[in-house]
Amino acid sequence: MAIVKILEQCQVSAPQGSVPSSTLPLTFWDMPWLQVWCPVQRLFFFDFPHPTNHFLHTLLPILKHSLSLSLQHFFPFASNLVLPPDPLHLHPYLLYRDGDSLPFTVAESSADFSGLVSDSPTDLADLHHLVPMLPSPSTLEDGTRLIPLMTIQVTVLTNSGLAICIAFAHVAGDGRAFHHFMKFWAAVCRARGNLGSLPAGSPPLPCHSRDIIEDPKGLKLVYLKELPKIELKSMEFAPFVSDVSSDKVRATFVLKRDQVDQIKRWVSIRCIGDGTGTTHISTFVLTCSLMWVCMIKSEESHDQRLDEPCKLIFLADCRNHPDFTIPSAYFGSCLTIPIVVLERGRLVGENGFVEAVNAIESRVRERKSDPLTGAEKIMSDLRNLSKSEQPALTIAGSPRLGAYETDFGWGKPRKSEVVHIEFFGCISLPDSRQSEVAIEIGVALRRTRMSSFADNLEKQLRNIN
Known part of the structure; x- marks a missing residue:
């Protein structure tokens, strides 16, 4: 097993006051993902033949700063899913409040980078230490759950590579929305945090308007009636922990x-x-x-x-x-x-x-x-x-x-x-x-x-x- 050392754990938010507090209703496209609560876990490996200190002093500050600027436009990933105790009458929604943030972890691993990027069969347990866990939800006095939607871990594999892993809830956005965010974050990072000089061909700003979503078949009401059947009150929202004993x-x-x-x-x-x-x-x-x-x-x-x-x-x-x-x-x-x-x-x-x-x-x-x-x-x-x-x-x-x-x-x-x-x-x-x-x-x-x-x-x- 690789030796893993946590170097930093912090919260990253959009710049203070840059995003007003907002609520986003779930559309009928979002609702089915309430019953598929395995977090999406996407891992990116990059060549980085440098020591850990080089990363900490040269790349990490701009990586965090560019993430903060990106969350100004992709704020739903820093928000919470609000799940009322009676979702049929008070519908679930996404809530962003000024200052909301997502967990950001920096780690160092002794794992073999060449093995991790190999196509050959490799133990899944070798990836688990690179994957962050979504924070546990909090519960208000009336039973309403506030559920975090994204967490990020950056792991330095000394003198060989970097691993960036993002875990997020599908109800916050699908694969296209997620990769839109990742490419925008990467473009801001390449521009060293200067939003005014993004590289040519950078992704556009996201569209958050839910008013453009038409529901010709009345599916949202159909899905709302299904919510009590999936026992949202007792659903396990704790982070998935992999079975490291698995073969x-x-x-x-x-x-x-x-x-x-x-x-x-x-x-x-x-x-x-x-x-x-x-x-x-x-x-x-x-x-x-x-x-x-x-x-x-x-x-x-x-x-x-x-x-x-x-x-x-x-x-x-x-x-x-x-x-x-x-x-x-x-x-x-x-x-x-x-x-x-x-x-x-x-x-x-x-x-x-x-x-x-x-x-x-x-x-x-x-x-x-x-x-x-x-x-x-x-x-x-x-x-x-x-x-x-x-x-x-x-x-x-x-x-x-x-x-x-x-x-x-x-x-x-x-x-x-x-x-x-x-x-x-x-x-x-x-x-x-x-x-x-x-x-x-x-x-x-x-x-x-x-x-x-x-x-x-x-x-x-x-x-x-």
Whole structure:
């Protein structure tokens, strides 16, 4: 285990008086995330071949100052979720008060940087000391909970690298909102805290107006009626603590561009042959299909029924969708949550990959046509999935979010990890670090199952070749 030393713990806030006290109502896009309370944990690794003192004296002051200036515009991450005891009558909302801040931790670790940024299977426990925990909520006299939404830890791996890890609650904002914040913070840092001289191409200011959110199906009322069913009063809002005794490992798999082109040709030929006509397949659909089939085939128990329904969940961003008037800079959650269902026997069969492609592509086309199809049931669907013995495979992140475009002034990330995939059987799909790689896939599994998963993936790719 790495030796970890906490060097500093402080609070960072927007400049005093720069942001008026504000309340932001939750929209119907935000409400489903009240019952998915695993914090998002995004980790960025950067090359930094310098001693800790160099970081503390040269980079840390500007990193904290630029964060403060960024929170002036991204203040919801420093705010609290207000959760009344009777959320059906007094709705939950985000509350920012002048001076609100988020925890900021600086640490030093003896961990092996080269191992942490490796694609090879590595113990998940090796990442845990880099991940900050969200503070516990406070409770007012009337039972109202005030729940912090973000915390940050910067860890120096002496003479080799830096790790910046952010844990935040999804109800505060989705992946696009988060990466908008990260790139803005990085741009301010590159400008050494001078907001008037941000680099060309820096992200725009966020849009916080909730008035632009239309609710044509009255979904907010539908979701509010669902809140009592998820027992918000007894929900565990304490920070997730990883099971360090687990034998889970994480690994990164890559698909090169020529591989993806070959897979697309292979799938197109078979789709034309079976009459489905699904010939223009995105890299996202192909990757999700490939991962789903290999994940099901790698299951350690082999006594499941072939007629058992298997589920895959992906997230679809609705900013700039023609059915809505939501700009790309909108800050908040703006995701639909499609669920794909396919019987196990079809996934593990000889034509399983093409079956998966057709099923996922069908849901993608459906969401492009009507993003809110089935949205009335999403909270009950998620609640039922949480009780199911057969967990769904969830796709976290997206190559379109541009995690590797986050540059604080010491180069782009050497690697970016989605740590929370270890909790819910997720896989992550960040963008690629290398031009010849089309997509990266982050996977966290028990060590024996990881070996089986890798074998199945290699076999599937070999069959396509």
